[in-house]
Amino acid sequence: MVFGTEGISKSFGGARALHDVSFTVSAGDVHCLAGENGSGKSTLIKIMSGVESADSGLILLGEEKLRALTPRDAVAKGVQVIFQDFSLIPNLSVAENIALSTNVLEKRILNDPRRNRDIAAKALDLIGVDIDLDAEVRSIPVSSKQLVAIARAMNQGVKLLFMDEATTALTRKEIDHLFGVVNGLKERGVGTVFVSHKLDEVQEIAKSITILRNGVVAAAGHMKDFDRRAISVAMTSLDVNNLGLVPAIPHDAPTVLEVDSISAPGSFKNISFSVKGGEILGITGLLGSGRSEIAEALFGVTHITSGVVRVNGTPVKLSGPRDAVKAGIGYVPQDRLTHGLFLNQSIRTNVMASAIERFLGALGFVRRKHIQETVTQWIRNLRIKTDDPGSPVTSLSGGNQQRVVLAKWLAMSPSVLILNGPTVGVDIGSKREILEIIREKALDGMAIVIVSDDIPEIVQICHRVIVIHQGETGAHFEASDISEIRLYEELSA
Secondary structure (H helix, E strand, O other): OEEEEEEEEEEEOOEEEEEEEEEEEEOOOEEEEEEOOOOOHHHHHHHHOOOOOOOEEEEEEOOEEEOOOOHHHHHHOOEEEEOOOOOOOOOOEHHHHHHHHHHHHOOOOOOOHHHHHHHHHHHHHHOOOOOOOOOEHHHOOHHHHHHHHHHHHHHOOOOEEEEEOOOOOOOHHHHHHHHHHHHHHHHOOOEEEEEOOOHHHHHHHOOEEEEEEOOEEEEEEEHHHOOHHHHHHHHHOOOOOOOOOOOOOOOOOOEEEEEEEEEEOOOEEEEEEEEEOOOEEEEEEOOOOOHHHHHHHHOOOOOOOEEEEEEOOEEOOOOOHHHHHHHOEEEEOOOHHHHHOOOOOEHHHHHHOOOHHHHEOOOOOEOHHHHHHHHHHHHHHOOOOOOOOOOEHHHOOHHHHHHHHHHHHHOOOOOEEEEEOOOOOOOHHHHHHHHHHHHHHHHOOOEEEEEOOOHHHHHHHOOEEEEEEOOEEEEEEOHHHOOHHHHHHHHHO
16 A cells, blocks of 8 residues: 655645655655755645645545545544644643544544543554553653654554654654654554654664655655765755864863853752853753753753852852843753744844843933844844744744744853754754854854754764763763764763
8 A cells, every 4th residue: 555645736825835746655664754944845744634735636545546635534544643742732631632533533522531541542552652541641751742642643543644853852762662663553554754854863764765845856765775965965955064063262262151060959960061262062961861951050940059150250140041141141942932932023023032122222212223233134144034024933934933043142142152952843954054153153252052962963063062961960072082973872871
């Protein structure tokens, strides 16, 4: 049985999203759908799942060739999509979430807890995992939420499963577990399509690949015929070089940030390091290691109970983000949608959010012309793709939203910039450009701390790397010792 599309085209208001796109995945196979943001991946998935209708072309579902589907038809025919947010209801239990769609399809009015538990238990058993059926979904880890979403799909007789950025928030151990579940789906004849920017991971599990660029198929074939460079070139049309991003540090560079034995009970203890002007320090570790809490503590979000933080030689008290900003510390959070942006506000407002006090006149009036000039400068410098700074920030792609968050803090001209997962969820072209922007700021003398579990990224951009294990420093790598192999070995120790 084969699933996919044949000659699918789709336009929105005259703008072409897809043109003559064909791809197939056989029952029991794993396929990778790759492409930059805006390449057409999301539109293709929406057509396959019945959310959008194609202008021309066919949807292939086994022996059937269809012009269009409704969402209900797609589910009934075995097409399921697990989006990044998993589309789960956080205040319902695991059992209720798994059984909900079945109850809706069967038009059941009354809730039957015992029936919900039976449905959920059977679905989880199909994928070989054990999760507390009574736990509220908001209380379980990300990896378990993903498995709940997979179980829900199995419960509905899934035949073709799309997984959107499935490994973004998972540790290496959790990824291995997920891949084990996917191998179980293969044995049951489920065709799986991974949509992912983490190419090194999908190369492990996918048998074939289709790469979209500007709405057309740029390349397709067996995964064994593609290395990382070939995939990058097909996605971007550029030969994206992964080397040479680490900038030189001046010999006389001053120490800008000093962290001396800081602790936060339950998060981390006795963490010490320093960062010079122009230096990029990497902090990595498994999910839950304390790496993000260290970043948040340096921005005053997590309370430091002991130890000292100095900026430009001066001890600073970090009772909250306002203290951090006053001390010259900027912070780009990992969850840009929840904590990094004002989603209902304009691009202009978001860029100026942290630096607005710099644009107040002597009587407290806002110097609007100066703001407009500054916003225009940052949009140009960070290559934010927009025609109107007054447009809502939600109108931008993920990569451009991340640049807006960067612009917000760079406009403040901080002495120290802390970046937590700076390229999470962005395509390979945007990732390269964001890393180049970080490199440029280091060359300008800024002290930068990158917190990330993206090991290739850490190796590519950092002068030194600290590995965090269970809230403590596990290893410290200098420039000449940094390699993907050594970092992976340390993380798995």
